[in-house]
Amino acid sequence: MSKELTTRAEDYSQWYNDLVLKSGLADHSSVRGCMVIKPYGFALWENMRDQLDKMFKETGHVNAYFPLFVPKSLFEAEEKNAEGFAKECAIVTHYRLKADPNNKGKLMVDPDAKLEEELIIRPTSEAIIWNTYKGWIQSYRDLPILINQWANVVRWEMRTRLFLRTAEFLWQEGHTAHATKQEAVEETERMLDVYADFVEEYMAVPVIKGIKTPNERFAGAEETYCIEAMMQDGKALQAGTSHFLGQNFAKAFDVKFSDKNNTLDYVWATSWGVSTRLIGALIMAHSDDQGLIMPPKIAPIQVVIVPVYKGEESKAVIDEKAQGIINELKALGIRVKYDNNDNSRPGWKFAEYELKGVPVRIALGLRDIENNVVELARRDTKEKKSQSMDGLAAYVNQLLADIQQQMYDKAVAFQTEHTTACDSWDEFVKLLDEKGGFVSAHWDGTAETEEKIKEQTKATIRCIPLNNVQESGSCILTGKPSTQRVLFARAY
RNA sequence: CGGGAUGUAGCGUAGCCCGGUUAUCGCGCCUGGUUUGGGACCAGGAGGUCGCAAGUUCGAAUCUUGCCAUCCCGACCA
Structure with a gap:
């Protein structure tokens, strides 16, 4: 039959692709790197979206919508953020087509319709949003602002995979503004908890909450929190991120407020997002050689x-x-x-x-x-x-409730089984090659070491788990002193 | 974006090396009938810009070049 899948053991990537296409979740489109989400896949996304939306509202957030286009001058205002995304931006340079005089029936870009200023198609919306917030915030009475938007974004990826990495994808991005650092940090952590609760309770996928190393941090953030999930092939997948942005964007866009004492200060910010990538996580965490296995709580058909x-x-x-x-x-x-x-x-x-x-x-x-x-x-x-x-x-x-619970328990067992503490370099390499999963090991805390480990093993530091046990040890690579273990894995 | 592979009907394919009537087969699809407890069977039928575009040739699915898409491996990344 044409509907038979490649098995996971034969070729895990092929199995994933077969599954997405044959189960009717999505199709490739005629646009490079972009997919069509089919009704069955979109019904799944709607269930995920609706539940998340409910959870955002329960934590005091409201929805709004900001433009797809970001003028280049705004985009580049927060330098680190701009630099981080510069390599994967789609840019609108013209606003009109015209009949091609040399090619009957065809159109050409009208050279007379060049934009004064290029428009960047948002890879994320901090710039346009903080530019807007500037006009909304004068006083501490205007704070906090707790806004979320459901939107599409574009990141011009070199290599794409259905749901896991597409040039255009659907997501939500929360953008909040606060009067104090503490409040912003609390917000960042609160939304990480919301994500973890959603992914574990509704998608039945256990996650590790943690913070990213400076190397893996979101461009423009002070601290990036994440949830990391484990796929059946032992690779890790970042399922969601929540960023404490400090005052970086407030400074870049000059967003100040007066506190009760009439002192001016920059506003504190967070942003947080999950995307249709979660669907990839769902598929790879649960499904088998016969097809998808949907957790009942978000299954389009129960x-x-x-x-x-x-x-x-x-x-x-x-x-x-x-x-x-x-x-x-x-x-x-x-x-x-x-x-x-x-x-x-x-x-x-x-x-x-x-x-x-x-x-x-x-x-x-x-x-x-x-x-x-x-x-x-x-x-x-x-x-x-x-x-x-x-x-x-x-x-x-x-x-249905039992199935939901058992799927979660099974995934937890898998994750536990594929999380290994390790103290020797040889074993570290062997674990990554043969067993996969998370390897919990000491790290000397330097970006150089992190980079070397990545070069030699293709494994990255997925996160430093929250509430991590503090213990003295020596770095897996350099042997230098370390105060805690971090989670390494090969990742999607 | 670099290396490799692939592209023939909705899907999977034969043919390509060695150019030559009407492009092969299976599944699916349509019509009629019999069926229905794990991907039914019989009979008849429809469906093709051979990825796209140039070129070579009397003649191109087949040879050449460019482009596009997909997959694998790198670099990049939610």
Whole structure:
């Protein structure tokens, strides 16, 4: 069959690509590096987005929207930020096309329509937002500003992968302004917690909260906090970041406020974001060689009902019985799909919904109706059993909760199993090559050492875990004294 | 952006080295029928700018050049 996947053992990257395409999450587009998110993939994103949006609002944030274009002069105002993104910016230089006199029916860029000032297509929005905040903030009474925006951004990547790294991607970016450093730091940490809670509770992917080394820090930030997740191939994936921006942007855009004593000071800032990359994390953390495995809480379809019938007559009986089950499930808020499409047969549907990762499948035939049961199959364990129709909805509701929990537990076990403490260089290299995962090792704290380790092993410091145990040791590479272990891994 | 590979119907492919009627096969698709508890079967049918553009040639899927896209490996990165 054309729908068969490359297995993970054969070729992990190919498996991932096959899975994204064949499960109907996304397609390649005719634009280099850009993908089409298909309805099934977008439904997943909507569920993630809606939950995150709710959590942002519960923590006092409101949504707004800022322009896609950033004038170059604004973009370059915060130098480090601009420098960090300069290499991957798309730039608008003209505003008009015209008929090409030398090429009938074709268009050309009108050389007379060159912009006075180039517009950068936002790779992130700090510049345009802080330029705007300048006009909004005069007094401590104007603070804090707690704004989030759902948007697309463009980063002109050399090498792209569906969901993990595309030239254009969807994300949310929170941009907050505060009167004090402490408040801004608290905000940064609060949003990191929101991300960690979301990814663990809704996506069933355990994460390590930590801070980035200066090397890996967001351009223009004082401190970058992150959540790091572990994929099934032992590679790490940065799932979200939250930045304490200090007064860097306030200084760059001259955003000052008067405090209660009428003293002027620069405003303190944070920014934080997660993107459609999370979908890549979801896929690589849970799925298997048969297809996706969706955590129930964000699965576009939580339960699919497949009728098994012979002829129109039995179909009518089953349709009616199924409708009763659907009503009960919907009453509990369960997202259910009844696939009574006559064009494909049950076996085909079973395989198809396994590929799409639907957590629970109910098969319903005359035989079941006679016995007052349904065939219930769960995607994560492939377990199949006969279940009484009495109290079915409540049972399924609990089953979905169990699946969610077990998927998380399984991922936690994997992460624990693939986190190894290590004190010798030879073992360090061997671990990265043979076992993968996080390697917890001492580091002398210098960028030079970090760089050398990266050159020799391709592993980077994923983060310095929050609340890290302080212990004296010696650097894995240089043997110099160290006060704590950091997490190394090869990463996406 | 550097090195390598690939591109033939919606998908997977044969043909290409060695140019020559109407481009092969399977899946999928359409019509009719029989079916339906793990990717059904029979019969008939439709579907192709051979990635795109130039060139060589009487003639190009096949040879040459350029471009585009995808994958793998590097550099870069959420």
